[in-house]
Amino acid sequence: MKYTLFLVAGMLIMSACNRDLDLKPFDKLSPENAFNTEKDLQLYANSLYLDLPDGSDIVRGDALSDYLVGRTLSNYIYGTFGPTEATGWSWSALRKINYFLEHAGNAKITDEAKEHYTGLARFFRAWFYFNKVKQFGDVPWYDKSLAADDPDLYKGRDPRTLVMDNVLADLDYACSHIRNTKDNGASQITRWVALAFKSRVCLFEGTIRKYHPKLNLTGTSNDWLDKAADAANQVIEGKQYKLLTAGATDQNYRNLFINETPNSTEVLLAAVNNKSLRVFNDANWYWTSATYGGRYSFIKTFINTYLNTDGTPFTAQAGFDNIPFAQEVKNRDLRLKQSIRMGNYTRDGAMAPPDFTYTYTGYMPIKLAVDAKATDGVAENFNSLPLIRYAEVLLNYAEAKAERGNFTAEDWNLTIAALRQRAGITGTSLPVTADPYLQQNYFPGINDPVLLEIRRERGIELALEGFRYDDLKRWHLGNLLTMPYDGMYVPALNTLMDLNEDGKMDVCFVEKIPATKVPGVYYFLIDNTQFKLSNGASGKLQLFGNLPRKYEDYKYFYPIPYNEIILNGNLVQNPGWTN
């Protein structure tokens, strides 16, 4: 009895010891209890979404593009830029994904659920690597979370083919295992999202291999283009999405960008913003403030590509560069009035012509910002912005097929004609002659009239949504970033101009600011250094001609940050970049 007592007492003391000395924090999870149920996997998988762009990222997506000019020029094309300034060599998102893939298998759930979450993680890994490859070209491939002493930390880059084949394998797995339900909130990754993204990735890869012979991969281009068309076609055939055509012809397009709830008729995936949950973007501040925003405006060369309402090119008429703003914007593709301030555009009930305290060219974007002025000076916009929408899928499909040479009249009606009809264009028959304006200004060497129109359409439909620089890269047209910056036509100096025909004068171009000003008129100083007119005293605005821009061929691949080259001697810098 005595001994039993001692024994019991001893056991109590010892177990108490164990518990006291081996405590785990109550407010945190550990890997043993974070991957057991489907709820656990969902909790972790939520974190993967943090690596998608948010609303404010989307707003800035086209800051480096050929069709915008702003307050400052990117140092990538003007001034000094080198490996020491380089950023983007961040890999924590990949560790997060690989760690999940290593642990999700332990969960005690159905295979179907396991595959769904594995597919989700592999989708995000494809997203991650696609961005890395777009930016740097060859990158090292890792499908495990690395230990601090893993020799693979110090390996060199893997070839593009290996990485992109793995990306494709991830996407194929995602497309066949992520649950096949449509998300009407457009916030989650579904099979449809994965397919649409696959068409984006494959089109990029197919065209970059075709137009960059230096990669030595031209022979594999068709394969990727076929895959792009096939993935897009699956989304089209799935009939879960269609172009938003329910409302007024002059509002349908912009309604995709300015509403709090993403319109899941057309939008597959969006950066969702919401007023009551206080998740915001800064679109209005960015697109209206002269100091916070970049003061980005479209250049005239690009605005000229918007067709007339009857489907004929605006640039087919003589003297298209000598038409005053108020006249030239009339009878154009209805996406123009949904993309820039013009005509009877109003804000809070008042007419709102282009504001020259913001714009340099006259073509002031409104596409992603809302008309109410309340958020002009604060990051509290709650309009949701699309990341993937059906129009892009149609454009991917059209371009992949046209590049492949098997584009049909039926395809035309399904894609480009449908987009144009939504934009109020009446003449939408298959083009038979190549547009010389596009060939001269944008796509020399492209003679296929259909392909030219597809590229025109992509530029206009997806303007400001963050596609442009990637498109220029894959088309081998980075040099377009150095095209002259031009603005609206100025008939004469020292003449008041009314840009929206509301009877109030808006702007006056002068070589010297007059002592007495007309109230409400902005006096734009033509200093003949930064700002010129093409004929001296009249003509198109010409901007920043004094600042020479350069886009050499090596800039298609961004430099690896200098520090990383030092840390890992096996990592070789992209050719052309020196410190």
Next chain:
Amino acid sequence: MKLRASYGTLGNGNISPYQFLETMSVTQMGRILNGIRPDYTQQPNVIPNGLTWEKATTLNIGTDLALLNNRLTLTADWYTRKTKNMFTDGLPLPGVFGATEPKGNYADLETKGWEVSIGWRNKTNGSKPFSYDVRLVLSDNKSVITRFNNPLGLINTYYEGMQIGDIWGFVNDGYFKDQHEIDTRGIDQSFIRVSAANKILPGDIKFKDLNNDKKINEGAGSLSDPGDKTVIGNSSPRYMYGFNGNMDWNNIFVSFFFQGIGKRDFWPGADNSLFWGAYNRPYSWQPVDVMNNIWSEENPDAYFPRMRGYTALNSRAELQVTQSKYLQNAAYLRLKNITLGYNLPASLVNKAGMANARIYVTGQNLWTWSPMYKYVKTMDPEVIEGSDPELNDGAGNGMSYPMLKTYTIGINVTFK
């Protein structure tokens, strides 16, 4: 006279808990998923492979001395402390690691220091004695890294032989005088930028080409190839001293306390508008000392170079790179406290029913001197780094709430 010596080893308990566990915190997302902002968790911190105690072994030799009838006292100590297996950041790993490098027992550190304290007290004889005492305290220490796994010899982390606080930087070589000098100098300084277009003009800073490769840059950022950088100073405070005294005569008493640092280098650094003024952000404060000391053709020897906005802020800009000329000598001497008072005579006090009563005036931080004041007087050398975490967290160096000057007048009464 007394001699002392001690030797011992201690562990360091001042390390945050759960460093040995993989933990995953749960947080609410900033992104909307399916109509809500759900919680999420993600991969745990990478934990070190095996941890052990950080051990500090200290050898201390000292003496206490009292001479001249206890009027002169002296205490002196000399110590050396070897910290083994210091718990600290690991060697920087390539970015593909994708996580913060695990901490571990990676370094050894050796600190050598000494402390001296000398006091003198005395009292005159007579009916109204004058008594006084003064004390000077002086101390110093210096720490050197004796072990750290850094095979590349990178200078942005610990390396063997590094003295804690060392500041690496470029060395200034005056200003470009004129266009002719810019055209003919033959040293490519484009690594350090003066503006977006990076066109050097007269009044911009010249840097010394220490390794004679006709290029100013950071090399490989390592000990074997530091480019044109060298150790230009040390940010550790050295020769900390204090001097206090008390005097008492005929119920009148005075006490004072001076305090300061004998040597310390300070790089004004990031977003320090109080030091750089318009060089930091052109719309920011314009300290008078800066405005009166800007290079111009009429004032070619000014302390600050040609006026250019953002050059003290943007990465790799002319004043943003650490450099010898603008390294500040942040030594200082400060009158922390002075008190003057009077004890009312006991006879008077007792009549009023009090045990004792005194009136006094005290001032704190009344006077400060620092070599740094030659260029700017906007910063307090005692609280020179960072910014106040409560008021303006992360607002940049020099933005701490300064020490206040205070005056106190007091009456102190004790009743029977």
